[in-house]
Amino acid sequence: MAAAETFYDVIRRxxxxxxxxxxxxxxxxxxxxxxxGAARAMAMALETKERVPVIWMHGLExxxxxxxxxxxxxxxxxxxxxxxxxxxxxxxxxAAAGHQAEAILEETKEKYKGKFVLAVEGNPPLNEDGMxxxxxxxxxxxxxxxxxxxxxxxxxxxxxxSWGCVQAAKPNPTQATPIDKVILDKPIIKVPGCPPIAEVMxxxxxxxxxxxxxxxxxxxxxxxxxxxxxxxxxxxxRPHFDAGQFVxxxxxxGARKGYCLYRMGCKGPxxxxxxxxxxxxxxxxxxxxxxxxxxxxxxxxxxxxxxxYDRLTNLHQFGIEANADKVGLTAAGIVGGAIAAHAAVSAVxxxxxxxxKAGA
Amino acid sequence: xxxxxxxxxxxxxxVQGQNVYxxxxxxxxxxxxxxxxxxxxxxxxxxIGSPLPSVPGEASANFLMGYIRFMHFAAGQVxxxxxxxxxYWAFVGNVHARQIFYVPFWSGRFWKEWLHEVxxxxxxxxxxxxxxxHNPLAQLAMLPMFTLPLFFMVIxxxxxxxxxxxxxxxxxxxxxxxxxxxxxxxDIHTFHHLGMWVILVFVMVHIYVAxxxxxxxxxxxxxxxxxxxxxxxxxxx
Numbered sequence: 314m315a316a317a318e319t320f321y322d323v324i325r326r327x328x329x330x331x332x333x334x335x336x337x338x339x340x341x342x343x344x345x346x347x348x349x350g351a352a353r354a355m356a357m358a359l360e361t362k363e364r365v366p367v368i369w370m371h372g373l374e375x376x377x378x379x380x381x382x383x384x385x386x387x388x389x390x391x392x393x394x395x396x397x398x399x400x401x402x403x404x405x406x407x408a409a410a411g412h413q414a415e416a417i418l419e420e421t422k423e424k425y426k427g428k429f430v431l432a433v434e435g436n437p438p439l440n441e442d443g444m445x446x447x448x449x450x451x452x453x454x455x456x457x458x459x460x461x462x463x464x465x466x467x468x469x470x471x472x473x474x475s476w477g478c479v480q481a482a483k484p485n486p487t488q489a490t491p492i493d494k495v496i497l498d499k500p501i502i503k504v505p506g507c508p509p510i511a512e513v514m515x516x517x518x519x520x521x522x523x524x525x526x527x528x529x530x531x532x533x534x535x536x537x538x539x540x541x542x543x544x545x546x547x548x549x550x551r552p553h554f555d556a557g558q559f560v561x562x563x564x565x566x567g568a569r570k571g572y573c574l575y576r577m578g579c580k581g582p583x584x585x586x587x588x589x590x591x592x593x594x595x596x597x598x599x600x601x602x603x604x605x606x607x608x609x610x611x612x613x614x615x616x617x618x619x620x621x622y623d624r625l626t627n628l629h630q631f632g633i634e635a636n637a638d639k640v641g642l643t644a645a646g647i648v649g650g651a652i653a654a655h656a657a658v659s660a661v662x663x664x665x666x667x668x669x670k671a672g673a
Numbered sequence: 674x675x676x677x678x679x680x681x682x683x684x685x686x687x688v689q690g691q692n693v694y695x696x697x698x699x700x701x702x703x704x705x706x707x708x709x710x711x712x713x714x715x716x717x718x719x720x721i722g723s724p725l726p727s728v729p730g731e732a733s734a735n736f737l738m739g740y741i742r743f744m745h746f747a748a749g750q751v752x753x754x755x756x757x758x759x760x761y762w763a764f765v766g767n768v769h770a771r772q773i774f775y776v777p778f779w780s781g782r783f784w785k786e787w788l789h790e791v792x793x794x795x796x797x798x799x800x801x802x803x804x805x806x807h808n809p810l811a812q813l814a815m816l817p818m819f820t821l822p823l824f825f826m827v828i829x830x831x832x833x834x835x836x837x838x839x840x841x842x843x844x845x846x847x848x849x850x851x852x853x854x855x856x857x858x859x860d861i862h863t864f865h866h867l868g869m870w871v872i873l874v875f876v877m878v879h880i881y882v883a884x885x886x887x888x889x890x891x892x893x894x895x896x897x898x899x900x901x902x903x904x905x906x907x908x909x910x
Contacts, residue, residue: 476856531840532849532852532853533852533856541839541840542839542840546837552732553732554738555732555736555739556728556732556733556735556739557724557725557727557728557735557736557737557739557741558727558728558732559724559727561726561727567727572727576723576724580859582836583836583857583858583862612857612858612859613856614856614859615857615859618859618860624722624723625722625723626859626862626863628863636863637722637863637866637869637870638722638723638866640870641866641867641869641870641873641874644870645873645874645877648874649877652877652878652881655794655881655885656881656885658796659796659885659889663888663889
């Protein structure tokens, strides 16, 4: 392979016209929130920079991230990123199998030491020395650490890799552990969501491979461009929230009128994601637009927080079905009862001591 | 300090000197501003968690939830500012202004008097001791049940406010670290909600005990928070 092969070379070899290529650059620059100059910079980078391979590995997961990714709405995005740019290894969708496939990992480690991007879908289970997820004849956690050694950066795809997700639900028998608790010495970018939005995924890959650095991350390690606002902040039903107009039951008048789903347990106010702006399936819709509240799938612990349909979520410390109001009311009731009893005894004592005095 | 020591220290004679100036004006003003802020915050906060039934009409013609949230935020800002002033006054005010911020954990005498208070409230002691400020049991309850929850509510409250104010806001710069402890703000909502109940339970006990002491201990408690003076009605102890 020619050492100087660029993204652009590969793209043209795949039969993509220059016109389509520049369109892709403009689109991606726009979706990442850059100005018009960035499209040019992106085109320049893709034309001159050496191709950065992406290695995509699968731990404990459900493949919904891959399913989302291959449905990236804009065909250009799909073609460029998936077929051309860089996906050198993805055991779920690649043609090669067995030793032939594993050989690519060795090769990439050697040839692109410190340069390739490791994208991880799912997470490693640590219990029983990682025996709950065997990949290529060895525990996935070993394969992950082995590949991470020489990676430039790691993308943690989805809520599994970012936070743990349903396989880490209490009591977490396999001890499924998010990537950033296992790999401690590499930059990690979290792209949570179950799955993440396809355009968000392609946007993140394109940014890292073209600019050779991670985008700006927030406190939780998520790219700010997609995760700095809540669903609630950009929700088209927000005016109904502020007005105090809520769906109170499925299929009531409010539901037909498209009122806010807050009272139906919508987690939009506590969920950081781009669903209400980028939306899904090519911008067709997103859960709230379809009349169902957000379940907060890109948030840490969403799988353990009780019903998707309750605004006040469960407190595990006080039993399975206890929320803040139930705990608080119970405490207030007990204390109120104690006060009443104490007041009654106080009154009796007082009368008794007065009689005593009067008698004496 | 008990009443006798205080009076002796002030050099007032026992007959005339039954009134002691306890709560300075800033403490009293803070008490009542705080009380009304908490009342507003608890009410509006409850309706933020469990909204009122839907209002009819166009969304553009209504702003009910918006006003409820505005009241909550405004009362929260007032409470926070007065809490900072109150903290300042703990340093420059008299000895009673400091009582709710610490517990004299290593003082043997404190625990002895505390035990007497427990005995008094469980009807085991026949006579109460009189204190110029808070009694030891009250002082022990104030810190974990009231002062610390207040700070917790201010900190988590501003952290939650920063979610709407945005990642570039002053609130996020000051209180964003809360999200490092609990990455999912749903948990912070839950704890903030639970904090309201802790404070409400405290308020119930606080009001009951204040009224009871006023009657049973023959000393002014309630009017002290208005005039600042503690009036001892007799000296049975």
